[in-house]
Amino acid sequence: MLDRSSQLTAAPIPDYLRNVYSWAYLTPWLTGFLDRQVVVQAILWGNAQRLIGDVLAAVKPGDRIFQPAAVYGSFSRQLAERIGRDGRLDVRDIAPLQVALTRQKLAGLPQVHVACRNAVDPEPREFDAVACFFLLHEVPDDVKVQIVQAMLQLVRPGGKAIFIDYHRPHRFHPLKPVMRRVFAWLEPFAMTMWSREIEEIAGTSAAAFRWSKRTRFSGLYQTVTAVRV
Numbered sequence: 001m002l003d004r005s006s007q008l009t010a011a012p013i014p015d016y017l018r019n020v021y022s023w024a025y026l027t028p029w030l031t032g033f034l035d036r037q038v039v040v041q042a043i044l045w046g047n048a049q050r051l052i053g054d055v056l057a058a059v060k061p062g063d064r065i066f067q068p069a070a071v072y073g074s075f076s077r078q079l080a081e082r083i084g085r086d087g088r089l090d091v092r093d094i095a096p097l098q099v100a101l102t103r104q105k106l107a108g109l110p111q112v113h114v115a116c117r118n119a120v121d122p123e124p125r126e127f128d129a130v131a132c133f134f135l136l137h138e139v140p141d142d143v144k145v146q147i148v149q150a151m152l153q154l155v156r157p158g159g160k161a162i163f164i165d166y167h168r169p170h171r172f173h174p175l176k177p178v179m180r181r182v183f184a185w186l187e188p189f190a191m192t193m194w195s196r197e198i199e200e201i202a203g204t205s206a207a208a209f210r211w212s213k214r215t216r217f218s219g220l221y222q223t224v225t226a227v228r229v
Helices: 015-025 028-034 037-043 048-058 075-083 096-105 141-153 176-186 203-208
Strands: 064-067 088-093 112-116 127-133 155-166 209-216 221-228
Touching: 015 028, 028 096, 037 048, 048 075, 048 127, 048 155, 048 209, 048 221, 064 075, 075 088, 075 096, 088 096, 096 112, 127 141, 141 155, 141 203, 203 209
Parallel strands: 064 088, 064 127, 088 112, 127 155
Antiparallel strands: 155 221, 209 221
């Protein structure tokens, strides 16, 4: 059943979220437009389902999954359906509006538990997998480090953390200048994903994991998997 007992005001909304992403995540009338799979597919230049597929291929029925932030579109529903009713999907988000929207769209899925929580400070549990889908590029660099390290701490022995995010595109990628402008206008924390590896962001925590990376769409996106050894 959906976890409705958790307080929606579990943690204050960070300044960077209010100052940079209020329009995208804290504005009720706009969320109804953005929270559609067709919009997500367009924003990701037609690659959303392919990237979701990378996550689905990495998990199995019965898995316990942690998702550190709400995701627009059908990502969470597809993930919940993949693990089935014998699995568990814990979704957390720092914004009460996003928590409410996620609960509403995933109603009827007893394997899903949604609550308000900051990704840098998750509940101390163990999961078969962590699915971090396009979160890192939206937070300041120091918060990137905190989130990656916090997510790795949740992974059980033999489990994995899956990070999907932007990546430096190939040198002559036709969308490279376009994405630079998009980042400058809307995503001020995203350029770090072009210059730093997620394994590097993990710091000393990386040593306990076996890392692999796959890029898509001529390098613009990456799927990074860290398996605890």
